[in-house]
Structure formats: structure tokens, C-alpha cells
Amino acid sequence: MIVAVLFAWLLLSALMQIRVDVLQRWRRFDVLHLIPQYNFFAPVPGMNDFHVLYRDCLPDGAATDWAEITAIAPRHWWNAVWHPHRRQRKAIFDVTTTFAKELQLYGAEKVPLSVPYLLLLNYVSAQDHRPAATSTQFLLMMSYGGHEAAKEPDVMFLSTLHGLDTAGGWR
């Protein structure tokens, strides 16, 4: 029985590496993430950095400067063994790339109901805001070439304004 289970699991794992829609659609049933995805950084590698910025709107209609909240901490040689910041780095990558896919799929009108949008809004709302701020908005940007930027960053998405309550959260 166990041998059969392992054989079936292996077979499914191998089969699901084939990147065709008809197979990949079944992944939504894999809630326990038992079927791996082994195509790391391929076929299209992540050649960009993603940035989340936000600004507040004040009662007189003026806006604060954009502030970046996702600056990547510089890496050190010991990160080869011990790398506590890697989760944040990966979470930014996952949320922004999933958001980009959902934006393409559902359009700007429906995307505010998606999980990655809500995560970004929730994250932005928890940052420090001006006490008088009435609303906040966020901006997603994509930069190229990191520390040796060869090209100006592109705007991926600009959110609408979201009202801030007195406790600093969004409403």
C-alpha cells in the first residue's frame, strides 16, 4: 500500500512538472502543497526588483512624498547559512508577482478584492502615517538591474485612495 502511494505521488509529481494549463489547473486542489514545482527561476527568471511605496493625503488635498517600505536589506556572506530576511524578500516577490498576474486576469476594477491587493493594502496601512492623514495609497514599481540600474524603474500599479480611520487603519 505504502509503495503504491509513493509510486502514485512520484508519478503525479513528475506529471505536474509539465507546464500545460489542463494539468496546472489541478494544482488548486493541492492545498497541502504535496505536488512540488521544480522549475525554479525558469523559464523566465526574475530579473527585476519589486518596490512598494506609499503616500498619504492630507486634509488640504496635498500629498506627502512617496516612501518606500520594501527596501531589500543588503546581504552578507553569513546569509549563506543564516538568512532571517529571506522570507520577507520572498514574500515581496510572491505577493507582487501574484498581484501582477491577478491584475492581468481580473483587471483594475476587480483586483482590489484579491488576496495580494488586500495584503499590500493591509501592509501599507500598518505603516506610520501622518496624524492628520485622511487617506493613503500605494504604488508598485519594478526596477531593473538592481545595484547597477541600467534603466529607469517602471510603474506597475497605482492604487486608489483608501481612507484611514483615526487608529491609522484602513476602512
Next chain:
Amino acid sequence: MNAFDLSSAAALTLVARIAAAGVAVACLELLVAPFELKDTALMSWPIFQTRHRFFLLPAVDRAQAAVFAYPNVLMLLGVRFTAAATTIFAASDSRLFAAAVAIVAATSLILPLRTSYGLDGADQMSTTIFVALSFAAFHPTPVVHAAVLWFLTLQACVAYFTAGAAKAMGHHWRDGSGLTGIFTTDAFGNRHLGALLRRSNVTARALSWSVIALECAFPLVLVAPVPAVWMLLAAAAAFHLATALIMGLNTFVFAYFALYPAVLYCLARA
């Protein structure tokens, strides 16, 4: 004694202990940076649970909150760390060891339900390893031991081959620009290597094809002559050490090195 000639029990123990070291490091990394798991962070559970109405049903919500809500999740990580440490130090034929392996497997299955954002391929491979090891721990028969080791070896072959084939299908990898692109990012790059590859596309292309060739060739460990097998394993190990050093992918080293004792067991019998 031939270095390949690991007994099934010895191979399984090595797999478990190396993989457990990776799990322990991953747990500690989260425990020292717990803000990543707060409700307001990108790995927030209350937001992720809105992905489907099932997770918002009152009974399901209550059950999840008990383990996933912040700071309860830190307790779950503490249990996972303890189980990983026990896997490293307990006698491999003890019930304690089997229970520890099962707890690491169970927590590996549970944690992606909290959020899948921030998880990586090393977490994925650890899950595969520990679920498979649980079968061996609770059904310690020679047939199951051998089946688990063959399963892990063949998963390793599928993993490397898929990674290599997927790269070969991408034009950015074939012309070397993909590697240059990755190495010039802040997230996964390296200032010096990025600058070097930007100056020399020949180097970028050569490195890129070396990675593709290595990954696609990995399944040959099962049929190649012994010296070639050692060269393949050494090259694969060097590849993981390099990605840890250059890209900061530290836990991949443990998750993939853990498969090598299984490979050594199987190739002695292939």
C-alpha cells in the same frame, strides 16, 4: 566498505538529520524575526484566509486561529523546531525519533495553509522528504525503507531535470541574459558577479549552460560509472553552495543535500 554501500537505515537517518538541520535553521530564522508573521505583514494569516469562504466558516476559523493566529503560530514554530532538533539528536531507532519526524512532516503540511507567500522550494522539498520519511518511521520494513529511498532519489532526479529543462526552454537562460538579470537584482543578486556578467556575455552564457547541463544530467547518477557519479554529485553540491553564497538560498543546501544519502543508497543497488 564501499562508500556507496549505505544500509537503508543509515541512509534514512542521514536524510532525516540533514533535512532536519535545514528545518531547524528555517524555524529559528522566523522565530528571531517574528514580525514577518504579524497580521499586518505580507505573511499575514487573517488576509490569506480570505482566499476561500471555506476558511472563514466559524468552526474552521476558530480551529485555524488556535494555531495560525499571531502569536500562536510562534508556538507551532517552536514545536517544529523542537521536533527538528530531536530528529537530529535522538537515536534513529527510537520512538522519539519517529514521533519527531512525524511532527516535522505534519507541521510542514500545516504551515502552507497559513500562507503560501514567502515559502520557497526548500520548504517544498522538506515537506516531500519528511512526509516520505514518516512512512519509513512508522512502517520500518525493508521494503518500505527501500521504497522511500528510491522515491526520494527519483524525486531528486525529477527536481533537477525539471529545473534544467525549464531553463533550457527559456531564451533568457539560453543566451545568458537571465543569469545576468538575476545577479544584478538586489533581491537575489551579487554586486561583483552581476558586474562581471554584465561585462562578459560569454561568461554569462557559459555559466548559464553549465547550470542547464548539470541539472539535466543529474538523473545520470543512476546509470553513470562511479567516477562520473561522484563528479555529478560534487558539481550539484557546489552549485547549491554557490547559490547559498551568491543568492542567499541557504536552506536549499540542507533540503537538497539531504537527498544525496538516498541517491548513494540507490546507486549501489541500481
